[in-house]
Amino acid sequence: MSSQQRIDIQEPAGAEPLYGAGVWHFATYVDRYATDGYGEPRTILDAIELAGAVGDLSVLDLNWPFPPGGISTAQVKSALAEHGLRAMAITPEFYTGRFAKGGFTNPDPSTRREAIDLVASAAEVGRELGVDYVKLWPGQDGYDYPFQADHSDLWDKSVGAVRELAQAFPDLKFAIEYKPREPRNRMVFSSMARTLLAVQDMGVDNVGVLLDFGHSLYGGETPAEAARMAIARDKLFAIDVNDNFRGWDDDMVVGSVHLLETFEFFFALHDAGWQGVWQLDQFPFREDPVEAARAGVRTMRAFHHALELLDRDELAAAQSDQDALRAQRIAKRALFRALAESESE
Amino acid sequence: MSSQQRIDIQEPAGAEPLYGAGVWHFATYVDRYATDGYGEPRTILDAIELAGAVGDLSVLDLNWPFPPGGISTAQVKSALAEHGLRAMAITPEFYTGRFAKGGFTNPDPSTRREAIDLVASAAEVGRELGVDYVKLWPGQDGYDYPFQADHSDLWDKSVGAVRELAQAFPDLKFAIEYKPREPRNRMVFSSMARTLLAVQDMGVDNVGVLLDFGHSLYGGETPAEAARMAIARDKLFAIDVNDNFRGWDDDMVVGSVHLLETFEFFFALHDAGWQGVWQLDQFPFREDPVEAARAGVRTMRAFHHALELLDRDELAAAQSDQDALRAQRIAKRALFRALAESESE
Amino acid sequence: MSSQQRIDIQEPAGAEPLYGAGVWHFATYVDRYATDGYGEPRTILDAIELAGAVGDLSVLDLNWPFPPGGISTAQVKSALAEHGLRAMAITPEFYTGRFAKGGFTNPDPSTRREAIDLVASAAEVGRELGVDYVKLWPGQDGYDYPFQADHSDLWDKSVGAVRELAQAFPDLKFAIEYKPREPRNRMVFSSMARTLLAVQDMGVDNVGVLLDFGHSLYGGETPAEAARMAIARDKLFAIDVNDNFRGWDDDMVVGSVHLLETFEFFFALHDAGWQGVWQLDQFPFREDPVEAARAGVRTMRAFHHALELLDRDELAAAQSDQDALRAQRIAKRALFRALAESESE
């Protein structure tokens, strides 16, 4: 990602980052038990309105086709404008029922083609909306059982599909969101390093990675370490944050469990000079979505403030000694002060 | 559980166990991504028909209200009779959207009452169907975040609700299916031992435990060990089997990953003199449900055959020395011979 | 545990709790790779001296036989006195090489007897030292492979050994420290609930549980919930705190990863009226042990202060609604303020 490509979302030195969210944060959900849903269905227009009510969000990542279908790009544009929001990304839904055995890797060539075409259509809508990137989350691309899959074939089909899309839309960027599992028991793009290898294999310049903090965490990575690896290769196109109990993609509110590791993640982004949107990917199944978003942004703001308070020289010295106690203390001093101020408001 | 209560499902010595399944094995599913479903919806009558097509199943556990609603007990009875099946259990669905914050533990007393009443209605239907037990799976009873819940309160409400139901239906048995998590991030009845303690606290005789192999496995238990603990307290009312990758309730086909531990589980049941139905709880999201059930039963039959081949004296001797290599070899000799015969058919 | 039995370690209302540590916190360690050790060996007398240097510790839990052997009880008493420390517990080491296949469950009756005798000898030393309890950590009591063990036999032997000891020393208390695994792949006393069931089976009054926060956490429990379950049965004899990454017993410094859940744990203790020592079980493999202990105590003091700041009525109201966002905010407000003050010192 060249700095030029990023310019529209760039922050002035010291300024607060932009905050964003996946618009699904403001949807309602179903799961395999509550098939009737955790709340009444909401259209994307309802969700945009709720996002606007948060008051701290500047940009959104939008599912496409716009839920529940039958909603035009013009309607979405208008809703965004009304609520002071911008479309940062578009997320084509090629992980619904008809793609149960895969989107890019579907065994049926015509279903695979359908998945690619759906992404292409989303890309065109994204272009019209002026998004920064098309997000690719191939949730159904993977396998469930030992011996079920020809892993090389899944890899080649995945790499080939993204390459084809990237070449068809050279003016757009594509960000692959990796995830260890769910809904498939195992996914093809399962870790940062695997995804970086896949991007290499694609041989194109406009594909990068979206690092979802929670995916990284429950996949056994240290998110800060994964971020640095991607930034060093100029491939960190976007991030999402949330939290979980380290065993599943719980999509909890930022900072509800792993305060230090989330702060370490933002420190890594900042320290490496990454300048992008700080974006929520929370699923408030049973919580008020506006309040959940406010809680997430409040904590992110505190992280931003803590980064200003952080004594980087002291931290660098402690890290160069691998002095865990000292490094933690330096980080905690900044973090707790910022969090205390944030929560006492 | 007195031996008398069990008498109708008792097998003659040496005879094969009865095989059963949760009727949802033959449904289609949704999840939070494929909200349109993995296949066309099926009514419980459709599902019963598919269960009948398996050819190896004798009994079913039935969701209630009968999906998708509007289906009478008479219709279900008739469908069961037509397909040579019997209702072994009924599973009241007090884990749908309206119970998002809990059934037995819902903060709203009227919703809690609704959950209890729903189970009571199911119990009456179960009585009419002649089930062996009412299954209680309080899937929404738990919590999601640190500090969200008063754990003592959740415990008391859970214990109280089940006690009340057990006292209201003294002629019926209630089997609690524990599970570590999902859909809540943490569930109240999360392990065998916790559930046994809860049953004690209830102070009634007609409540026991349903051990789901997969729940036990991904909860960090050794299912064979958990089974023995419940049998020793005369509280193992039922079992379900399936498989997973040890991190989530994948509900895969029996024996697709953990052959030895599943066989050890059935050995424990047999060795402790437990005589109940060997029942499937698989979720074939992307597989043919009839074939998935046949695969599960085929493997269970092989386990049954392997139990006949097993040299128990040798095994007991190896175990009394904690000789892992010898014990595994004895178990494997019986298991692999039975599996080889089963799979070569 | 009667309140009388606890009286010597009781705190006045509002007073700070006593802080303690396992003396092994100040030892050096080996593992299967660094067989030459992470630092020069230290005797228990060296370790007591280091514990004294922390300045915040009042009591210790002591391994016995006193490492590395050949050290008398008088020497230990004298060292404790010199450094202003008291022996709160004694931990018999019946988990060394000769007990590789089990202490209380060793297949060889004479080795099993040796384990019991070793604990009995430790109990006598403990009585001489005036400890509050003898800690039982049967680290080698378990199994490693599917089919290796007769689980009922392991249970009976474990229960029988502890009962025998409890009956032989009716004036002493015994606290079982459960742990999911390590060094055995699976341990008999693996969870709070299993251990409570075992204590019931023992049928004696002077056996309870030691809850190690880290064991509980990586065993999939919510430590606060486990604590309440034990306190409700009057069986929480002691606690240990540390931290980990939720997959193994990393024995990291308190609060280095899971701040909120550790605070929730202390809140549960306090809220339930538990009054015992707040005790460290950290293994600073590569850190300065005195500094690591100070960091742990500093964080525990902040938790204590946060408990004073906590608005309990508000929290109770939020919890009775299961309002996760509000409950977390209330807890965080108190916690972050206390931590900010603590770390700015």
Place this chain on the structure above:
Amino acid sequence: MSSQQRIDIQEPAGAEPLYGAGVWHFATYVDRYATDGYGEPRTILDAIELAGAVGDLSVLDLNWPFPPGGISTAQVKSALAEHGLRAMAITPEFYTGRFAKGGFTNPDPSTRREAIDLVASAAEVGRELGVDYVKLWPGQDGYDYPFQADHSDLWDKSVGAVRELAQAFPDLKFAIEYKPREPRNRMVFSSMARTLLAVQDMGVDNVGVLLDFGHSLYGGETPAEAARMAIARDKLFAIDVNDNFRGWDDDMVVGSVHLLETFEFFFALHDAGWQGVWQLDQFPFREDPVEAARAGVRTMRAFHHALELLDRDELAAAQSDQDALRAQRIAKRALFRALAESESE
């Protein structure tokens, strides 16, 4: 890895693979509890003798300096010859106590240099022994706490050290064994994909990867998939096999838990045309090491036989449909027949 480099360990078409083991399989162990060891210490000469007694092993991977020190290369050569064994690899022990804070990444430049020099000395001994590769397992290279490490610095130091060694010994191959954790809580070379990226960064031809089945499994990878990824890049220099419960590096006997996934792993190797030694990395803490090795080799032989029985066309067809049930059945038919024959001997 060019085919020429591999020629001395190449098998004729259809012939059985060579079987090998890490010589530490025949050592005794300590851990942080059984500091006195699981059995009497053995020298590498003792261990070689035991390896010879297995009867099925052709090659060994040897720790260096030869344990417990003071043993010459000539003595080792002679012991190998006497027992009909060949040194396939040498494993420099730069993960002992003095490298507690890292070998290649030690904060102290002189200790880092010492680690590199130790590997260089091992490489010279390896050359003298005619090994196929020098194994690099940087067990202490990583970190333990959030904020402890500068991840970019650890990466650069790791990559730089291996590059330097590879350039210093252009006639030798170096195989990096990745592992998610232990002894450090997090390791630098933690997954297949990360290690492949590191090998790229090194920019040398004689560095590849050793895939340890158990490390891959408990790291959340599908070992078969990881193997194909490395083979496709011509970087799979060696493999180790063992088994575990998916949460830790238990180093159990091959096939004691995950039969299907281990067979899938060997199928992937075979299918991709990989021709290398099938090598054990088991730690029989409490088992007879010769019997444990025989059990491991017996199972590997059965896998080899099962590969001959496997209907590859049928399997390919099932996989191209992602038909999990059919693919599993085809694999199981071959596997169970081979295992049944193997275990009935």
